[in-house]
Structures are given as structure tokens and as C-alpha cells.
Amino acid sequence: LAWAQFLQDHEKVDVAGMNLIGPSDALEALEILKKVVKKPLAVQPDSGFPKEVDGRQFYLTTPDYFAEYAKFFLDMGAGIIGGCCGTTPEHIEKMSRTLVSFDRGRKNTSLSVSETSGKARPEIPQDQRSNLGKDLALGNWISTVELVSPLGWDxxxxxxxxxxxxxAGVKYVNIPDGPRASARISALTTAVEILRKTGLEPILHVATxxxxxLGLQGDLFxxxxxxxxDVLLITGDPPKVGKYPNVTGVFDVDSIxxxxxxxxxxQGLDFGGEELPDTSSFVYGCGVNPAFPSMEMELERAFKKAEAGxxxxITQPVWDQDKLQEFLEKLKATGVPVLLGLWPLASYRNALFLNSEVPGVVIPQDILERMKKHEDKEAARAAGVAISREILKRMKPWVNGIQVSPPFGxxxxxxxxxAP
Structure with missing residues (x-):
């Protein structure tokens, strides 16, 4: 903090920043700088921590991983984002493509209407809008399972x-909207068919x-x-560069x-403030990420989502139980019911991938060791289920239900x- 204050006070310093450290350490440093420095902030981290192979230093972190952290830097307020040791033209290309889309989605948080001719009408009571609305209003325990729309059209x-x-008695299913920016059959179509043919009540994810x-409004109508x-309103992942290098995100608005x-x-109004023929009866929620590198920033956005209505x-899955409990305790002040996201680990390899390749995800060492013991596929799956149930048991006092995202559906x- 003393060094940050020096940078803030020095008249010849126009921009404050850091380099020669990995993405994770750079994010922590940026969070400290932001508390003191009001000047433009720059981040140019290494691509990751180097590993020595045959006496040579290699940076093994992928460009996709680097691009994920670039989103966090932008969220934290960095105005200049680049790379240092170990970064290549591919790192910079993937980072820039990600940020072009992500910058729009994270920064446009409000709808601006110059003139409003319509008059808001009373909302339909929550318990009359859907079964989920009724369970929320009554404080009933809610269980839902995530099913991902398939590739293709079958x-x-x-x-x-x-x-x-x-x-088996499940009442609700979550249908993600192109998770990880992948090309799949419309989540809307999947949700409608599940509703018609099974009677399950879908919670449709809607990404911006x-x-x-206009397109979002049309799909919702x-x-x-x-x-x-029932809808879960999310900003969504920027398009992945790999298979679709020319795809860009729209992000007219974010989830707030x-x-x-x-x-x-x-309330009977469209996004331009014009009166609709009637009021809709949506039950609408948002996602929160307890594993986001800056808990303070994620909680700030969660409170804005609560204020927006x-x-x-629904939380992202988290395996660090201490961090998860701390987040849930603070989130309770919003007064908004919370469904705990659970991802049962499928194998030791699955756990290693999440821990090493997904920014913000930390699999505690004791869980890694538990998964490592099981080479048999079925035994590993059972261990993943047991870990999820242990997390639920500890977090149950702070949540109103769960969403299970089973690997491979x-x-x-x-x-x-x-199971009870």
C-alpha cells in the first residue's frame, strides 16, 4: 500500500501498473493498487509461472487461460492490458478478441430511455407466476438439475x-444458453420441448x-x-476464439x-418504456460467482442485481468451502434466495483440469488427494458425489436450494x- 501511495502521489507518474508476475499475482496486485491509485492502471503479466524442462524455462499456460484473466483485469478497472514474459502473438490475439466483446458487456449496465409514455402496472404476485415462484415465495427447498442443449439438432x-x-421426482431443470460460447441448438427450443414433453419446469438461461x-426482447416474449x-439472466461468456475466430459478442447490456x-x-412496459398489452409473469434470477478473484467486486455486482429486482x-460451483461460506454469509444481506451450484467431480483428471486451467477455480489439496486415490471410473464418480454432498451439508444453512451440474449430463x- 505504501508503494501504491507513492505512485499515486508522484507527479511524474501518469500510469501505475505491474509486470513480470503471473496473471493470478497480477490480479491481487491490481486489487491493492485500485484501493489507492486513482490514475490509469496497467497490467502486463507473464503468461504464467515458468517450468524448467532440461535446463530450459517454458511457459505452459495456454492463450485461452491468459485471455480469461484479461477479463478479470478489465473488471478490476485496468485501462491498459498487455503481456510480458512467455506471451506470444497468439496470447495477445486471444486476449484482444475476448476483451473487445467483454468490455461492452461488463460496462453497459443500464438502459437509457429518453421519454417514457407508459405507466407501470402492479406485478403479478410471485407465487402465481410459476411453480418456482410459488416455492420461492413459500420458502420451500428447491432442487434443479442442469441439462446442456446438444450439438446439432437431435x-x-x-x-x-x-x-x-x-x-425421479425432480421438478426443475436449468438450460444454459450456449455455455462457454459454444454452438448448440437453441436453449429456448430445448426448454420449450422439455416443458411440452416431460412436464418439467425449465429455468431458461438468457445471455446478452x-x-x-430487440432480439432479446423477442426471445423473451x-x-x-x-x-x-422461469429465466436466469446472465451476461454470458465472450465467444471462444478457437473454432469461431470471426464471431463477436453483442452485449448491448449486461445481466443487471x-x-x-x-x-x-x-410491470407491463417494454425496454423503451412503451406499454405492453399486458404484464408478463416471469420469475427471474441472476448468477453469482463466489470464486471470482475479487469477492468485494462480485458482491458489489450481486447487490446491484438485487436492487434491479x-x-x-444461482452460484457457480466452488470447492473451497471456507471461501464459499464467507461469500454466502455476506450475500445473505441482499435478502435474495440462493441456489447453491454443485459440480460433482468426475475424476482426478477432471479436478486437475479445473484447478489448473479455469481461472478463479481452486480445488483444495485435500480434495485433489481424495480424487487421486480412485483410478476406477465408478469409484471416482462416487467420490465426486460424496464431496458435493459434504459441501451441501455445510452450506445448507445459507442457501434455499441447489442446482446440480452433472458432468456429461x-x-x-x-x-x-x-438424494435425501
Missing amino acids: LTKILEKAQALAS RDKNL GGHAQGLR GLTRMVKGFN AEFF NVKTALEVL
Whole structure:
């Protein structure tokens, strides 16, 4: 902090920043600088921590990993973002493509309407909008399972999984909207077909990445017309560069602005402030990430989502139970019900990948050691289920339900986590 204050006070310093450290350390340093320095901030980290092989230093972190951290730097307020040791033209290209889209989505948090001719009407009571709304209003325990839309257009397998869940007594399924910016059949189509053919109540994820405000409004109205009521409003991942190098994100608004827009629908107003023929009956929530490198910043955004009208939160999966509990304790002040996200680990390799390659995810060493003991696939799966149930047992006092995201859509795994 003393060094940060020196940079702030020195009249010949125009920009404060750091380099020659890895992305994770750079993020921690940036958070410290931000508390003191009001000048523009610069971050130019190494691509990661080098490893020595045959007497030579190699940087093994992938460009995708580096690009993920660039998003965190932008979120933290950095105005200049680059790279140092170990970075290559591919690192910089992937970082720049990611930031072009992500910058728009994170910074436009409000809808601006010059003139409003419509008058807001009372919202339909929450318990009359959907079964989920009723469970939320009554404080009932809520269990939901995430099913990812398939690649291509054949819905047979996902409908079979949904039917198996319905037969086991599950009431709700979450349908992500192009997770990790991948090309899949429309989440809206998947949700409508599951509703029609299984009776399960889908919670449709709506991301601001792929469509402008008119497109988002049209999809929401279309889903409502076909019986969908529950939505999770998210900003969404920037398009992955790998397979789709020319794809760009739209991000007319972020999840906070989208939450305000859906609240307006429930009050009989479109996003331009014009009166709709009737009020909608959406039950709408947002995501929160307890593993975000800056807990303070993530909590700040969570409170903004609550102020915008979010009626429930669903967390990203977290294995660091101390950090998760701290986040949930602070999040409780929003007064918004929370569904705990759980990802049962499938194997030791799965745990290593998440711990090493996904920024912000930390798998504690004791969990890694537990997963490492199991070379048999079924034994590893069972261990992953047991770990998820242990996390749930500890966190249950701070949450109102759970969302299980079973690897590979494994219904058996999901039901074992949900078992009493």
C-alpha cells in the first residue's frame, strides 16, 4: 500500500501498473493498487509461472487461460492490458478478441430511455407466476438439475434425460444458453420441448452475448408465449476464439440491465418504456460467482442485481468451502434466495483440469488427494458425489436450494447428489 501511495502521489507518474508476475499475482496486485491509485492502471503479466524442462524455462499456460484473466483485469478497472514474459502473438490475439466483446458487456449496465409514455402496472404476485415462484415465495427447498442443449439438432437424448429426472421426482431443470460460447441448438427450443414433453419446469438461461436488445426482447416474449416463465439472466461468456475466430459478442447490456428490462415486462412496459398489452409473469434470477478473484467486486455486482429486482441467485460451483461460506454469509444481506451450484467431480483428471486451467477455480489439496486415490471410473464418480454432498451439508444453512451440474449430463450422478 505504501508503494501504491507513492505512485499515486508522484507527479511524474501518469500510469501505475505491474509486470513480470503471473496473471493470478497480477490480479491481487491490481486489487491493492485500485484501493489507492486513482490514475490509469496497467497490467502486463507473464503468461504464467515458468517450468524448467532440461535446463530450459517454458511457459505452459495456454492463450485461452491468459485471455480469461484479461477479463478479470478489465473488471478490476485496468485501462491498459498487455503481456510480458512467455506471451506470444497468439496470447495477445486471444486476449484482444475476448476483451473487445467483454468490455461492452461488463460496462453497459443500464438502459437509457429518453421519454417514457407508459405507466407501470402492479406485478403479478410471485407465487402465481410459476411453480418456482410459488416455492420461492413459500420458502420451500428447491432442487434443479442442469441439462446442456446438444450439438446439432437431435433432442432425443436430452429429452430422455429430462424424462428420467421427472420420473425421479425432480421438478426443475436449468438450460444454459450456449455455455462457454459454444454452438448448440437453441436453449429456448430445448426448454420449450422439455416443458411440452416431460412436464418439467425449465429455468431458461438468457445471455446478452448473442442478440441485441430487440432480439432479446423477442426471445423473451416468444418463450413467455410458449409457457416458459422461469429465466436466469446472465451476461454470458465472450465467444471462444478457437473454432469461431470471426464471431463477436453483442452485449448491448449486461445481466443487471437485462434484469431491469424483465422487471419492466412484469410491470407491463417494454425496454423503451412503451406499454405492453399486458404484464408478463416471469420469475427471474441472476448468477453469482463466489470464486471470482475479487469477492468485494462480485458482491458489489450481486447487490446491484438485487436492487434491479433479481428474485433468486444461482452460484457457480466452488470447492473451497471456507471461501464459499464467507461469500454466502455476506450475500445473505441482499435478502435474495440462493441456489447453491454443485459440480460433482468426475475424476482426478477432471479436478486437475479445473484447478489448473479455469481461472478463479481452486480445488483444495485435500480434495485433489481424495480424487487421486480412485483410478476406477465408478469409484471416482462416487467420490465426486460424496464431496458435493459434504459441501451441501455445510452450506445448507445459507442457501434455499441447489442446482446440480452433472458432468456429461449424467442423470445418475445428479440424482445421487439430490438424494435425501
